[in-house]
Structure formats: structure tokens, C-alpha cells
Amino acid sequence: MSSNRDGMTKEYAADEIVVEWEPRLCFHSQNCVRALPQVFDDSRRPWVQVDAATADDVEAAVARCPSGALRTRRIGAQAPKRQQWSELRASENGPLLITGGVRILDAEGNTLYEGERAALCRCGGSSNKPFCDGTHKKNGFRG
Numbered sequence: 001m002s003s004n005r006d007g008m009t010k011e012y013a014a015d016e017i018v019v020e021w022e023p024r025l026c027f028h029s030q031n032c033v034r035a036l037p038q039v040f041d042d043s044r045r046p047w048v049q050v051d052a053a054t055a056d057d058v059e060a061a062v063a064r065c066p067s068g069a070l071r072t073r074r075i076g077a078q079a080p081k082r083q084q085w086s087e088l089r090a091s092e093n094g095p096l097l098i099t100g101g102v103r104i105l106d107a108e109g110n111t112l113y114e115g116e117r118a119a120l121c122r123c124g125g126s127s128n129k130p131f132c133d134g135t136h137k138k139n140g141f142r143g
């Protein structure tokens with residue numbers, strides 16, 4: 001295990017693949033642990049043992065990480081072309097503002113919205129979650 005240059009990402013390497021873990025993004029969905037417990041075990045240190053499964057299996061398990069805290073890169077492979085990024089910006093004392101195109105799904109995978117911009121509730125008070133309905137102006141949300 002090592003940390004990369006930004007000091008915020010830990011790296012776990014095997015011969016073919018590197019798993020990167022950025023703890024500040026992790027919300028502990030446990031998807032990785034359920035997918036590949038021999039590799040991802042948060043009761044063990046180090047909690048990632050990349051060489052306990054094939055690189056393909058590790059890659060598939062990491063692809064189930066919903067937060068982006070876990071990522072992989074193949075050793076010797078060219079970095080994939082960067083996609084055009086959408087942008088999420090926290091507004092002062094208000095919603096998360098998304099620009100650049102987004103599709104928002106409910107828990108069953110049904111599309112709630114597709115479009116160029118959206119405002120998502122950060123205060124927890126909206127009656128129209130995940131969208132902001134302006135309640136943050138009345139409930140004293142600061143953030």
C-alpha cells in the first residue's frame with residue numbers, strides 16, 4: 001500500500017492492476033466487500049488485498065463502487081481518454097447545482113430527470129427529493 005502524490009488516495013498494487021482508494025469519497029456502501037470479500041475486507045489491514053483475485057474480478061468489483069472512492073488502473077495500459085465532465089457545485093447555503101448534462105435515476109433505476117442542469121437538495125428538507133424545492137431558505141440550512 002502506498003499513497004499517491006496528493007496524499008488523499010491510497011494505492012494497492014498487484015502485477016496487473018492497481019486499486020486506488022480515496023477515503024474522503026467513500027460512504028461505505030459495502031458493494032466492494034459484498035462483491036469480492038477475499039479482496040475487500042474492512043476488518044483487515046490492509047483492507048485491500050489486490051492479489052487475492054484476478055485483475056478482471058477486481059475491476060468488476062470496483063465498477064460497483066457508487067461513490068467513485070474506488071478506482072482501478074491496469075499496469076502498462078494507456079489511460080482512457082477523459083470524458084467531458086459534468087460539474088457539481090455546492091451553492092452557498094443551498095442545493096448542489098449540476099451543469100453539463102445529467103440523468104438522475106430513482107432507487108429502482110427509473111429516470112427521474114434528464115437534462116443539462118439540475119439542483120439537488122443538500123439540506124435534507126426538500127419535499128421533492130432528490131431535487132431542491134427551496135425549503136433550504138426556510139429551514140436555516142447552512143453549508
Ligand code: FES
Pocket residue numbers: 094095096120121122123124125126131132133134135136137
Ligand atoms: S437544498 Fe434546497 S430544499 Fe434542500
